[in-house]
Amino acid sequence: MRRFADLHLRIPQQDPVKAESMIRKASELGYSLVGIPLAPNASKEQFSQLRHICSDAKLDFASRMNLSPRNSNELLQSLRRYRRKFEVIAVRCDTKDVARQAAKDRRVDLLQFSVTSLRKRFFDEAEAELASQALSSLEIELAPLLQLTSFSRVRLISSLRKEAATAERFKVPITVSSGATEELLMRGPRDYAALTTLFDLPMPSALNALSDNPLVTVERNRKKLSPDYVAPGIQVVGRKTGD
Amino acid sequence: MALEAVSEQPLDEQIVLDAVQASVHRLFGEYGASKANLKLIKNIPEKRQTVVCCSHKALEQVRAAIASTTSINGEAAVIHVLGVSGTLKALAKKTETN
Numbered sequence: 001m002r003r004f005a006d007l008h009l010r011i012p013q014q015d016p017v018k019a020e021s022m023i024r025k026a027s028e029l030g031y032s033l034v035g036i037p038l039a040p041n042a043s044k045e046q047f048s049q050l051r052h053i054c055s056d057a058k059l060d061f062a063s064r065m066n067l068s069p070r071n072s073n074e075l076l077q078s079l080r081r082y083r084r085k086f087e088v089i090a091v092r093c094d095t096k097d098v099a100r101q102a103a104k105d106r107r108v109d110l111l112q113f114s115v116t117s118l119r120k121r122f123f124d125e126a127e128a129e130l131a132s133q134a135l136s137s138l139e140i141e142l143a144p145l146l147q148l149t150s151f152s153r154v155r156l157i158s159s160l161r162k163e164a165a166t167a168e169r170f171k172v173p174i175t176v177s178s179g180a181t182e183e184l185l186m187r188g189p190r191d192y193a194a195l196t197t198l199f200d201l202p203m204p205s206a207l208n209a210l211s212d213n214p215l216v217t218v219e220r221n222r223k224k225l226s227p228d229y230v231a232p233g234i235q236v237v238g239r240k241t242g243d
Numbered sequence: 244m245a246l247e248a249v250s251e252q253p254l255d256e257q258i259v260l261d262a263v264q265a266s267v268h269r270l271f272g273e274y275g276a277s278k279a280n281l282k283l284i285k286n287i288p289e290k291r292q293t294v295v296c297c298s299h300k301a302l303e304q305v306r307a308a309i310a311s312t313t314s315i316n317g318e319a320a321v322i323h324v325l326g327v328s329g330t331l332k333a334l335a336k337k338t339e340t341n
Binding site: 029 | 306310
């Protein structure tokens with residue numbers, strides 16, 4: 001049976017009751033892993049509390065950090081500081097400079113673009129070429145698609161259609177996430193897969209974008225964060241004790 | 244297709260069907276709505292479920308339209324698809340196990 005993941009569940013950190021109910025809803029809707037964004041200064045207690053709520057709801061929890069750097073230097077600094085703290089790193093690319101740097105950096109997992117200002121969507125062929133040689137995926141959030149109305153929604157769907165086609169052509173993985181801030185914006189994985197047909201993403205790719213692609217990202221990063229990881233393809237399989 | 248409408252106010256099955264139809268119309272226009280061929284089959288009030296049928300060729304479009312519903316009668320609401328099947332018997336089995 002296919003496992004589904006929602007890598008961007010934006011639970012309200014200041015409202016634990018609502019946060020817990022959103023996590024439970026994600027489990028009811030059929031997800032097996034959720035990625036929850038945390039503040040850079042999140043305490044270990046917050047991590048363990050979320051992990052505990054998720055395990056109660058029979059969900060796997062992945063910690064996520066959303067970076068919104070103003071330039072590429074700031075991005076590099078943030079990556080150096082936070083990469084080893086979080087399981088998923090998403091970069092909001094508001095400038096072309098940041099978008100290009102994020103696409104070629106192997107420490108970046110997800111590339112996010114503005115949904116309101118379509119001029120700031122820099123996922124073109126050059127960006128896709130860079131991303132295809134690194135490990136980053138294009139993240140498509142579906143909550144804005146539900147919230148926007150009339151012409152702004154039409155324009156967003158049109159942009160997403162172009163970007164999804166470019167990503168498919170350059171074999172850049174696509175990750176679909178909810179970006180939901182409340183329960184009413186949460187949908188089941190198959191409903192999200194159906195929504196992606198609006199921008200002509202084929203159904204098998206849509207299902208991969210909700211299951212295999214995010215799960216592979218989290219799995220890869222967990223391996224990297226483990227103390228046994230040495231370098232790509234090299235890991236400690238056992239330690240000699242004594243002597 | 245078994246649907247569950249979540250809203251602050253209890254929703255009548257006809258209101259749910261109208262909301263789905265309006266959503267299909269908004270997203271795919273009159274041509275798309277004519278292909279969807281949506282019909283109300285039954286309502287199961289104790290389970291808060293509404294069963295509707297649609298053309299299997301338009302299933303993904305109808306699902307997308309259902310997922311894009313954010314309000315019914317001006318109030319915030321959401322419709323979840325609980326199960327999809329070709330027969331009512333299999334649908335009942337599916338929604339029981341879910």
